[in-house]
Amino acid sequence: MAYLGSERWAAFRQEIIDERGYECERCGETEPPLHLHHLTYVRMGHEAPSDVELLCPDCHDEADEEREAETGGGYDYDDDDDDDDDDDWD
Numbered sequence: 001m002a003y004l005g006s007e008r009w010a011a012f013r014q015e016i017i018d019e020r021g022y023e024c025e026r027c028g029e030t031e032p033p034l035h036l037h038h039l040t041y042v043r044m045g046h047e048a049p050s051d052v053e054l055l056c057p058d059c060h061d062e063a064d065e066e067r068e069a070e071t072g073g074g075y076d077y078d079d080d081d082d083d084d085d086d087d088d089w090d
Contacts (some may be wrong), residue, residue: 003045012036012047020054026063029056037063 003009013036023030036052037060038044043051055063 016049016052016054019049023054024056024059025054026059027056029059031056033057035060 016036017034022032022034024034035055035057037055038047038051039053040051053063
C-alpha cells in the first residue's frame with residue numbers, strides 16, 4: 001500500500017495527532033506508536049478526519065478484528081479516481 005507510506009499520509013496522520021492529542025481514542029494509551037485505523041475505505045487517499053480513529057497497537061488489532069468479523073475481511077474503498085497514482089493500493 002504505497003499511499004500509507006507516503007508523505008501525504010504522514011502529514012494527514014500528524015494532523016490527526018495534533019488535533020486529537022497523542023492518546024488512543026479507545027483506551028487512553030499514550031505510549032508510541034499510535035496508529036490511524038480506517039473506519040471506512042470509501043475515501044481512501046482522500047480521507048476526512050472522521051474516517052479514521054487514533055489507536056494504540058492493541059486497540060488497532062481489535063478494531064481490525066471487529067471490521068473483519070463485520071465485513072468478512074473485505075475492504076470497501078473507492079479506486080475509481082485514477083488521476084493520482086499515489087492513491088492506488090499496491
